[in-house]
Amino acid sequence: MRWEHDVRLATLARYRIGGPADRLARPQNLDELRDLFGDLGEAPYEVLGTGANILISEAGLRAPVLVLGGEFGGLEVEDGAIRAGAATKLPALAGAARKSARVGFHFLEAVPGTVGGGLRMNAGARNEWLWDRVEWVDAVTPSGELVRLTPEEAQPSYRRVSVPENWVFVAARFETKEGDPGAIREAHFNFRERKVNDQVYDLPSVGSTWKNPESPHPSAWQIVDEVGMRGARSGGAQIAERHANFIVNLGDAMAEDVLDLMIETRKRAHVHFGLWLEPEIRFWGFEADRLAEVGAV
Numbered sequence: 604m605r606w607e608h609d610v611r612l613a614t615l616a617r618y619r620i621g622g623p624a625d626r627l628a629r630p631q632n633l634d635e636l637r638d639l640f641g642d643l644g645e646a647p648y649e650v651l652g653t654g655a656n657i658l659i660s661e662a663g664l665r666a667p668v669l670v671l672g673g674e675f676g677g678l679e680v681e682d683g684a685i686r687a688g689a690a691t692k693l694p695a696l697a698g699a700a701r702k703s704a705r706v707g708f709h710f711l712e713a714v715p716g717t718v719g720g721g722l723r724m725n726a727g728a729r730n731e732w733l734w735d736r737v738e739w740v741d742a743v744t745p746s747g748e749l750v751r752l753t754p755e756e757a758q759p760s761y762r763r764v765s766v767p768e769n770w771v772f773v774a775a776r777f778e779t780k781e782g783d784p785g786a787i788r789e790a791h792f793n794f795r796e797r798k799v800n801d802q803v804y805d806l807p808s809v810g811s812t813w814k815n816p817e818s819p820h821p822s823a824w825q826i827v828d829e830v831g832m833r834g835a836r837s838g839g840a841q842i843a844e845r846h847a848n849f850i851v852n853l854g855d856a857m858a859e860d861v862l863d864l865m866i867e868t869r870k871r872a873h874v875h876f877g878l879w880l881e882p883e884i885r886f887w888g889f890e891a892d893r894l895a896e897v898g899a900v
């Protein structure tokens with residue numbers, strides 16, 4: 604398996620921000636992934652989907668990066684289930700469910716990213732999450748062992764799952780029920796239309812910046828709005844006018860621009876609401892003190 608060197612992560616990540624990975628490999632199947640683990644020994648590594656939830660620093664990453672491809676991109680519709688490889692795109696999974704009239708996948712419409720990233724983040728919206736549909740997930744441990752996990756074992760919750768961070772999800776089987784094709788098409792169409800109208804798709808972003816705090820606090824977007832940060836700009840990054848929980852890259856944003864907006868928002872939210880916002884997005888390649896300022900550690 605070949606390692607590529609000095610790969611600019613901005614070209615692979617949705618935000619179009621991020622410096623080089625010293626080493627990056629694109630395993631196409633389980634054997635190649637296991638070979639890489641053999642190569643890595645005990646060394647830490649990162650897995651990149653499409654970076655639709657990651658802010659990567661300009662310094663980039665010294666840890667090797669794995670990007671799944673090839674056989675990990677499979678998608679099969681079966682009786683009562685859909686099987687997907689971890690590199691399959693979430694909108695492709697939503698599309699397969701819609702076309703085969705399976706209920707309950709509309710909430711993945713217009714959610715960028717891969718099944719692997721979606722499982723790690725427990726992607727979803729409005730109380731419907733990817734792990735709600737899972738029958739089992741296959742993950743590979745750093746020693747190359749293939750482990751099959753049920754939702755009961757993985758204990759998914761809001762934007763997290765209790766599976767070690769260095770296990771790589773490689774495939775999943777989603778339980779499905781057939782429904783009325785017209786009603787399913789409409790549910791998908793309505794969800795997509797509302798999401799695309801309310802959120803930001805014309806500029807690079809990584810979706811919701813902050814997790815929603817627990818009730819009785821308002822939603823994260825309302826907090827950002829109320830502390831006067833909607834539309835705020837730092838360098839090439841801006842808190843979107845259309846959706847205050849999105850920070851967009853106007854074209855030449857640096858990672859530090861995004862971080863500055865987040866840190867200022869977080870300080871103001873603490874003053875006004877007495878709470879510390881918690882980031883939904885993940886951070887690669889930052890110093891511990893910057894991560895602490897943004898609430899990521």
Ligand SMILES: Cc1cc2nc3c(=O)[nH]c(=O)nc-3n(C[C@H](O)[C@H](O)[C@H](O)COP(=O)(O)OP(=O)(O)OC[C@H]3O[C@@H](n4cnc5c(N)ncnc54)[C@H](O)[C@@H]3O)c2cc1C
Nearest residue numbers: 652653654655656715716717719720721723726727772810
């Ligand atoms: C416009 C927009 C709208 C969005 N809307 C939503 C939404 O409605 N709901 C929602 O939940 N999110 C939303 N997001 C965020 C994003 O789409 C999800 O978090 C998605 O699951 C990220 O997938 P990814 O493959 O890009 O993961 P990445 O961002 O590449 O990675 C996210 C995390 O998953 C890990 N990871 C990736 N692949 C694997 C794997 N195979 N095995 C183990 N770990 C892995 C990474 O190491 C990282 O820690 C939105 C983002 C954008 C830009």
